[in-house]
Amino acid sequence: xxxxxxxxxxxLKAMTTKKxxxxxxxxxxxxxxxxxxxxxxxxxxxxxxxxxxRICPTECITLVGKPNPDPEKKGKVIDTxxxxxxxxxxxxxxxxxxxxxxIVMTNNFELAAYSRDELFKDREWLExxxxxxxxxxxxxxxxxxxxxx
Amino acid sequence: MSEENxxxxxxxxxxxxxxxxxxxxxxxxxxxxxxxxxxxxTQEVSGTEPAGAGAEHPNQPxxxxxxxxPDASASDKPAEPAAPAAANADVPSAPAGEAAGAGAVDPExxxxxxxxxxxxxxxxxxxxxxxxxxxxxxxxxxxxxxAGAGAVDPExxxxxxxxxxxxxxxxxxxxxxxxxxxxxxxxPAEPKPPSPKQxxxxxxxxxxxxxxxxxxxxxxxxxxxxxxxxxITVKAEHWRAAAELLKGHGKxxxxxxxxxxxxxxxxxxxxxxxxxxxxxxxxYAIKIRTDREQPSVPSAVPVWPSADWPExxxxxxxxxxxxxxxxxRRIMMPDDWVGHPLRKDYVPLDPEV
Amino acid sequence: xxxxEELLLNVGPQHPSTHGVLRIVVKLDGExxxxxxxxxxxxxxxxxxLAESLNYTQIIPYTDRMDYVSAMTxxxxxxxxxxxMMGIEVPERAEFLRLIVMELQRIAxxxxxxxxxxxxxxxxxxxxxxxxxxxxxIDLFNELCGARLTYNYMRxxxxxxxxxPGWIDKVRDFVPYMExxxxxxxxxxxxxxxxxxxxxxxxxxxxxxxxxxxxxxxNLRCTGxxxxxxxxxPYSLYDRFEFDVPVGxxxxxxxxxxxxxxxxxxxxxxxxxxxxxxxxxxxxxxxVPRAIRPPAGETYVRIESPRGEIGCHIVxxxxxxxxxxxxxxxxxxxxxxxxKLLVGETMTNLIAILGGxxxxxxxxxx
Numbered sequence: 001x002x003x004x005x006x007x008x009x010x011x012l013k014a015m016t017t018k019k020x021x022x023x024x025x026x027x028x029x030x031x032x033x034x035x036x037x038x039x040x041x042x043x044x045x046x047x048x049x050x051x052x053x054r055i056c057p058t059e060c061i062t063l064v065g066k067p068n069p070d071p072e073k074k075g076k077v078i079d080t081x082x083x084x085x086x087x088x089x090x091x092x093x094x095x096x097x098x099x100x101x102x103i104v105m106t107n108n109f110e111l112a113a114y115s116r117d118e119l120f121k122d123r124e125w126l127e128x129x130x131x132x133x134x135x136x137x138x139x140x141x142x143x144x145x146x147x148x149x
Numbered sequence: 150m151s152e153e154n155x156x157x158x159x160x161x162x163x164x165x166x167x168x169x170x171x172x173x174x175x176x177x178x179x180x181x182x183x184x185x186x187x188x189x190x191t192q193e194v195s196g197t198e199p200a201g202a203g204a205e206h207p208n209q210p211x212x213x214x215x216x217x218x219p220d221a222s223a224s225d226k227p228a229e230p231a232a233p234a235a236a237n238a239d240v241p242s243a244p245a246g247e248a249a250g251a252g253a254v255d256p257e258x259x260x261x262x263x264x265x266x267x268x269x270x271x272x273x274x275x276x277x278x279x280x281x282x283x284x285x286x287x288x289x290x291x292x293x294x295x296a297g298a299g300a301v302d303p304e305x306x307x308x309x310x311x312x313x314x315x316x317x318x319x320x321x322x323x324x325x326x327x328x329x330x331x332x333x334x335x336x337p338a339e340p341k342p343p344s345p346k347q348x349x350x351x352x353x354x355x356x357x358x359x360x361x362x363x364x365x366x367x368x369x370x371x372x373x374x375x376x377x378x379x380x381i382t383v384k385a386e387h388w389r390a391a392a393e394l395l396k397g398h399g400k401x402x403x404x405x406x407x408x409x410x411x412x413x414x415x416x417x418x419x420x421x422x423x424x425x426x427x428x429x430x431x432x433y434a435i436k437i438r439t440d441r442e443q444p445s446v447p448s449a450v451p452v453w454p455s456a457d458w459p460e461x462x463x464x465x466x467x468x469x470x471x472x473x474x475x476x477x478r479r480i481m482m483p484d485d486w487v488g489h490p491l492r493k494d495y496v497p498l499d500p501e502v
Numbered sequence: 503x504x505x506x507e508e509l510l511l512n513v514g515p516q517h518p519s520t521h522g523v524l525r526i527v528v529k530l531d532g533e534x535x536x537x538x539x540x541x542x543x544x545x546x547x548x549x550x551x552l553a554e555s556l557n558y559t560q561i562i563p564y565t566d567r568m569d570y571v572s573a574m575t576x577x578x579x580x581x582x583x584x585x586x587m588m589g590i591e592v593p594e595r596a597e598f599l600r601l602i603v604m605e606l607q608r609i610a611x612x613x614x615x616x617x618x619x620x621x622x623x624x625x626x627x628x629x630x631x632x633x634x635x636x637x638x639x640i641d642l643f644n645e646l647c648g649a650r651l652t653y654n655y656m657r658x659x660x661x662x663x664x665x666x667p668g669w670i671d672k673v674r675d676f677v678p679y680m681e682x683x684x685x686x687x688x689x690x691x692x693x694x695x696x697x698x699x700x701x702x703x704x705x706x707x708x709x710x711x712x713x714x715x716x717x718x719x720x721n722l723r724c725t726g727x728x729x730x731x732x733x734x735x736p737y738s739l740y741d742r743f744e745f746d747v748p749v750g751x752x753x754x755x756x757x758x759x760x761x762x763x764x765x766x767x768x769x770x771x772x773x774x775x776x777x778x779x780x781x782x783x784x785x786x787x788x789x790v791p792r793a794i795r796p797p798a799g800e801t802y803v804r805i806e807s808p809r810g811e812i813g814c815h816i817v818x819x820x821x822x823x824x825x826x827x828x829x830x831x832x833x834x835x836x837x838x839x840x841x842k843l844l845v846g847e848t849m850t851n852l853i854a855i856l857g858g859x860x861x862x863x864x865x866x867x868x
Contacts, residue, residue: 372799372800372801374586374587374797374801375586375799375801375803376586376801376803378802404713404714405713405716406716407716407718407804407811407813408802408815408828408830410826410828412817412825412826412828413826423802423815427727427729430735453714453716454715454716454838455714455715455716455717455835455838456716457838458834458835458837458838459834459835462834466550479543480542480543481542481543481867482543482546483543490551491550491551
């Protein structure tokens with residue numbers, strides 16, 4: 001009996017402590033800067049090196065480049081860039097290897113949709129997803145920082 | 150082009166070559182931004198090599214094109230047809246290159262040549278090891294360890310070195326074909342001191358040979374990559390008795406079976422048991438080889454009950470039969486599944502998934 | 503005469519107390535179990551097969567998802583195996599960071615175990631207390647690497663992120679707070695008569711059975727065998743710190759409970775020492791070649807995860823992908839003793855015993 005009373009004392013004391021719950025959907029949840037949320041893509045910075053597509057463990061990135069419309073400049077420009085969020089595990093390996101930080105993560109994590117088609121995000125959507133962009137990217141995988149392939 | 154080297158090297162199980170050639174391969178394919186390397190390879194192989202190779206390797210125009218010959222040849226052979234063909238061009242240039250390397254223009258070349266010699270010697274030693282001599286096996290383990298240390302070599306690997314490797318390899322193959330091993334060249338790498346676990350290995354091998362069967366042990370090696378783990382390959386038909394010896398004998402007393410792994414090499418299947426004695430911390434890795442068509446390894450469950458589910462998993466995923474197992478049925482896949490998923494030649498039912 | 507029959511009951515894959523999708527087919531005679539057969543494979547995702555086509559950095563997110571409650575130790579076992587094969591040296595600060603996150607992860611995992619175990623036994627409030635503390639640890643990890651459960655934090659040769667400014671101080675402040683909370687929880691539960699009646703003397707086995715069945719972690723130590731890989735086969739920087747390894751005597755559920763509780767305290771002790779000795783500067787990534795290609799050969803490393811001995815056996819052919827990657831999962835091995843242990847027990851004790859083994863189905867099925 002004594003043990004029970006003691007335990008009850010602990011529980012009752014917890015009633016006096018501060019509340020730790022969040023009122024989530026009403027109050028937006030603030031994530032720390034390094035949080036890995038949905039990606040944000042900037043087509044101007046992309047050099048179509050394909051590293052993100054290659055490193056992706058689930059192969060959810062598909063991209064197509066086209067030769068630069070400006071005849072003076074060399075290199076490719078990005079034409080389409082899709083991420084299939086049914087497969088994306090938000091592991092941020094793609095941001096790690098991008099040499100130009102064209103793809104970065106934001107702190108948004110809300111991806112729930114009513115149909116699977118909405119989970120297939122294309123270039124415009126990713127370009128427009130530019131709120132709460134993560135500042136600290138740490139691309140240790142990018143070639144100029146001596147990263148792995 | 151050094152893609153070819155890489156594949157050959159990988160097939161020859163030559164770590165040194167693979168390690169040193171892959172960074173140059175990396176540097177070459179990145180600008181190409183090719184997502185699939187295989188088509189690029191076949192193109193290069195079937196197409197004309199000298200143009201590309203010559204542009205990339207100003208120093209050695211001729212020899213580097215040789216390894217691009219189609220790899221219809223088996224793993225040990227690619228250098229062989231290349232060697233006689235290249236012999237005419239190579240022999241004057243290569244020894245000249247090596248001799249010149251001794252008093253080379255830049256001392257770096259000399260170091261590279263020395264490294265190539267070392268690598269060649271190690272490869273030969275490893276080749277001798279493949280014949281099955283235990284002494285050779287130790288040297289083979291040495292080679293693996295040495296190559297493991299060499300793998301951390303920073304990016305000094307220029308394409309020149311890769312080409313050097315290729316030439317050295319061809320020479321080595323020629324030398325081996327000529328019947329002379331090159332023990333003299335093994336001198337640059339000093340022999341490593343025997344591992345402190347070597348007595349454990351020897352004792353276990355002795356006991357297995359004397360108490361179980363003289364032919365029970367096929368091979369006994371110290372696996373340096375795994376922290377000097379004594380690795381013994383035991384024949385399948387003697388495994389049950391060997392297991393009882395390992396558990397029951399006073400000196401060995403390995404009562405804790407930590408892990409059972411099945412590996413599908415394309416030529417055979419292997420089951421590896423890791424056992425340890427919790428008091429003396431003496432541990433062994435026992436490998437049992439079996440053929441691929443009807444793989445069968447006597448079950449270790451009567452000796453170590455903890456082998457129960459791992460063996461079921463190996464049966465399920467790889468198809469190895471374990472006679473003597475109390476309840477051998479599928480564990481991960483549904484009971485009515487056909488096929489063994491972890492095999493290398495498994496074709497999934499639904500490729501989309 | 504009453505005719506009795508044997509009842510075949512499915513403690514089905516969907517069950518709140520089986521800690522995942524575990525199915526136990528139980529033959530009952532009245533209330534007493536005569537035979538129990540666990541059926542697993544409902545969460546088999548083919549990690550080992552997938553790993554044969556991915557290079558080592560790409561496999562790290564997959565290892566997170568194996569034992570999802572304790573993802574840092576899974577990351578570590580893979581990364582440690584590759585580093586051992588390649589002979590890469592990890593800088594000290596990175597190793598300290600790894601050790602700190604692994605010990606924090608151990609506390610978080612044991613909190614999950616504690617909360618859910620007591621929930622299975624019928625106590626509803628410890629679950630929420632446990633998750634309140636775990637939330638603090640998860641927030642620390644969120645600040646460190648950007649994710650709450652699947653961290654993808656360690657890389658071959660080091661760690662991905664350095665600690666943000668102020669993080670180490672937060673860990674330092676967390677330790678005394680957690681110690682105080684643990685005292686509270688002990689007062690909450692350990693004297694509780696109902697709890698004691700439900701776990702004392704249940705699910706007993708002796709040291710020989712434990713060793714024969716390959717148990718590890720608290721399941722082995724509850725019988726008196728002092729075997730903890732952090733002490734017996736030290737890896738990382740564990741030999742620099744002083745900590746005890748709690749060992750039980752009876753081999754029953756109560757001992758397992760007390761051992762895990764005490765392990766949390768010892769983890770806090772290690773954390774305190776680690777935060778003191780934390781190097782103020784250093785690299786977070788060692789010298790790693792551009793393409794991670796371990797030499798041909800094989801290796802087997804093992805570390806102590808909160809559930810037991812997790813091992814990683816890599817067979818490599820010198821390529822960027824492993825030829826065969828096999829994980830020795832502690833929950834898989836620990837679950838084998840269940841059929842033997844459950845014979846003669848009642849259904850309520852089944853839940854108590856199953857909770858005491860501490861399994862995570864993601865790990866059982868890999």
